[in-house]
Amino acid sequence: MSALLQRSPKKSDPAPTKARTAKGAKGGGTGRRRQENLAAYGFLAPWFLGLIIITAGPLMASLYFSFTDYNLIGDHQWVGLENYERMLTDDRLHSSLRVTFVYVFVSVPLQLALALALAMVLDRGVRGLTLYRSVYYLPSLLGGSVAIAILWRQVFGAEGLVNQLLGFFGVQGPGWVSHPDYALGTLVVLNVWTFGAPMVIFLAGLRQIPRMYYEAASVDGASAVHRFWNITVPMLTPIIFFNLVLQIINAFQTFTQAFIVSGGTGGPSDSTLFYTLYLYQRGFGSFDMGYASAMAWLLLMIIAGFTAVNFLASKYWVFYGD
Amino acid sequence: MATETKAPAPSTRRTRSPRTRRLLIHIGLIGFGLIMLYPLLWMVSSSFKPTAEIFREPGLIPWSFTPSNYTEGWQALQNPFHHYLLNSAIVVAGSIIGNLIGCSMAAYAFARLEFRGKRLFFAIMLATIMLPIHVVIVPQYILFAQLDWINTFYPLIVPKLLATDAFFIFLMVQFIRGLPRDLDEAARIDGCGHVRIFCQIILPLSMPALATTAIFTFIWTWNDFFSQLIFLTSPDMYTVPVALRTFVDSSSQTSWGPLFAMSVVALGPVFGFFLAGQRYLVKGIATTGIK
Numbered sequence: 073m074s075a076l077l078q079r080s081p082k083k084s085d086p087a088p089t090k091a092r093t094a095k096g097a098k099g100g101g102t103g104r105r106r107q108e109n110l111a112a113y114g115f116l117a118p119w120f121l122g123l124i125i126i127t128a129g130p131l132m133a134s135l136y137f138s139f140t141d142y143n144l145i146g147d148h149q150w151v152g153l154e155n156y157e158r159m160l161t162d163d164r165l166h167s168s169l170r171v172t173f174v175y176v177f178v179s180v181p182l183q184l185a186l187a188l189a190l191a192m193v194l195d196r197g198v199r200g201l202t203l204y205r206s207v208y209y210l211p212s213l214l215g216g217s218v219a220i221a222i223l224w225r226q227v228f229g230a231e232g233l234v235n236q237l238l239g240f241f242g243v244q245g246p247g248w249v250s251h252p253d254y255a256l257g258t259l260v261v262l263n264v265w266t267f268g269a270p271m272v273i274f275l276a277g278l279r280q281i282p283r284m285y286y287e288a289a290s291v292d293g294a295s296a297v298h299r300f301w302n303i304t305v306p307m308l309t310p311i312i313f314f315n316l317v318l319q320i321i322n323a324f325q326t327f328t329q330a331f332i333v334s335g336g337t338g339g340p341s342d343s344t345l346f347y348t349l350y351l352y353q354r355g356f357g358s359f360d361m362g363y364a365s366a367m368a369w370l371l372l373m374i375i376a377g378f379t380a381v382n383f384l385a386s387k388y389w390v391f392y393g394d
Numbered sequence: 395m396a397t398e399t400k401a402p403a404p405s406t407r408r409t410r411s412p413r414t415r416r417l418l419i420h421i422g423l424i425g426f427g428l429i430m431l432y433p434l435l436w437m438v439s440s441s442f443k444p445t446a447e448i449f450r451e452p453g454l455i456p457w458s459f460t461p462s463n464y465t466e467g468w469q470a471l472q473n474p475f476h477h478y479l480l481n482s483a484i485v486v487a488g489s490i491i492g493n494l495i496g497c498s499m500a501a502y503a504f505a506r507l508e509f510r511g512k513r514l515f516f517a518i519m520l521a522t523i524m525l526p527i528h529v530v531i532v533p534q535y536i537l538f539a540q541l542d543w544i545n546t547f548y549p550l551i552v553p554k555l556l557a558t559d560a561f562f563i564f565l566m567v568q569f570i571r572g573l574p575r576d577l578d579e580a581a582r583i584d585g586c587g588h589v590r591i592f593c594q595i596i597l598p599l600s601m602p603a604l605a606t607t608a609i610f611t612f613i614w615t616w617n618d619f620f621s622q623l624i625f626l627t628s629p630d631m632y633t634v635p636v637a638l639r640t641f642v643d644s645s646s647q648t649s650w651g652p653l654f655a656m657s658v659v660a661l662g663p664v665f666g667f668f669l670a671g672q673r674y675l676v677k678g679i680a681t682t683g684i685k
Contacts, residue, residue: 218639
């Protein structure tokens with residue numbers, strides 16, 4: 073505010089005033105509107121360009137490429153639905169879908185449940201709230217990095233930290249990241265570990281629930297469990313919904329962790345072959361751009377489908393007040 | 395502390411004093427926090443241990459302290475590690491500048507101006523937030539390959555300048571909508587054009603949103619692996635994540651010490667920005683979650 077007040081004397085600069093009144097006088101209301109239209113498109117010019125060149129254009133192009141056979145070097149050839157037909161019989165694709173779905177449906181609910189639980193504990197006016205919040209939030213900033221994936225590879229390795237600790241109890245743990253039954257689990261743990269971001273959002277949501285609801289409920293003799301299910305959860309449903317949509321979309325796109333932990337292979341025996349990792353292998357390993365584009369569109373459809381279902385279902389469980 | 399917890403122990407659960415309760419909550423929270431952070435702390439400590447000890451010593455104290463992992467790791471790849479740090483810094487700086495300019499301009503139009511197609515464009519902008527990069531990466535790669543931009547930083551920076559990180563447009567729109575309108579109305583009556591209102595009123599008042607954008611852009615770009623892996627394939631152009639990746643692939647069991655050391659170096663700047671800007675980070679995610 074004060075910065076603005078200091079600046080205000082400069083505004084009486086006469087030059088733009090003249091230009092403005094000269095234009096405004098002629099066109100009247102419509103002139104001003106036209107001018108605002110022009111100004112808006114000017115401000116949006118970079119975004120328009122980006123939309124056409126970087127986002128929407130490539131989106132359409134990838135739809136086109138998904139009907140072609142293209143390896144970057146030669147010309148692309150129209151092959152119709154062939155790429156999509158190949159997807160029906162591609163076992164690695166099916167296994168990558170299975171891996172990704174298991175990951176999404178196990179790790180997202182666990183992550184959100186943990187985030188909500190801790191947000192509720194912290195919301196009780198605990199001293200040192202900001203410190204706790206920061207400590208819990210830190211992993212979500214680091215979790216997507218290559219460095220943390222490297223750490224995970226060691227921690228869950230055959231002689232890693234986890235097995236060293238288990239050794240104290242006389243347990244000989246397996247090489248978690250190199251065992252097909254456990255490798256995906258280590259990545260689920262990694263995703264749950266980054267519960268801090270949704271926790272912060274839950275905390276902000278909890279803050280907005282009026283205290284008097286709880287007080288009134290307490291006076292009426294409602295138990296803590298009752299208050300949770302009948303006040304906290306309904307009031308928080310918009311936030312739960314927001315976190316759910318966001319985390320599902322994120323989880324479907326997991327790449328870095330799986331790539332680093334498996335050394336880019338998606339192993340052992342494809343147990344961490346995430347959909348995006350397989351897409352990368354097809355597109356940028358074997359330069360099968362047509363097939364990769366078809367895969368990309370399937371991913372888009374899956375994510376869009378889930379988001380749409382989420383939005384439709386939200387009518388029945390999300391409570392937006394009255 | 396121990397005596398305090400013990401004193402009310404004989405009483406039943408219901409009558410536990412609020413003080414004990416609070417103490418128990420704190421013990422729980424601290425314990426949980428320690429478990430969460432333990433791998434990180436252990437990584438930092440291990441980066442000062444000889445490699446053999448990393449695989450034997452789950453404790454946090456580097457008994458045979460040595461900085462040699464750092465000197466060794468710094469020179470382990472084709473270029474010294476500061477080469478990759480510099481590359482990452484260039485990409486990050488370009489991305490921050492790009493996002494600040496591109497997204498704030500678009501946000502001003504959406505938040506303050508009336509124009510034809512506004513609702514449609516706003517809806518499109520929101521939809522692009524959810525668009526997975528994997529869907530557009532193949533044509534983008536083909537496009538940038540034709541422009542001869544592979545192995546340059548342009549494919550990583552130019553899109554930011556073109557406001558393709560729509561999340562930040564949304565964040566700034568939300569913020570600018572919260573600014574009192576009388577300020578720009580007054581400026582308009584004084585004859586200010588949109589460019590001046592934007593530069594001299596909206597931008598200075600939007601510093602918190604700009605700071606949030608800068609910090610998030612820093613952290614996300616610094617950590618970003620997927621697009622850097624695709625667009626940077628020559629070792630001279632590698633950024634930190636891509637360099638670390640080649641380090642993992644080339645290293646045997648014996649070089650985990652240097653690998654840990656360089657991973658700690660890679661996480662350092664993110665941690666620094668986190669400490670410096672946590673107020674903005676927390677606010678940023680909280681305000682986009684709730685209107």
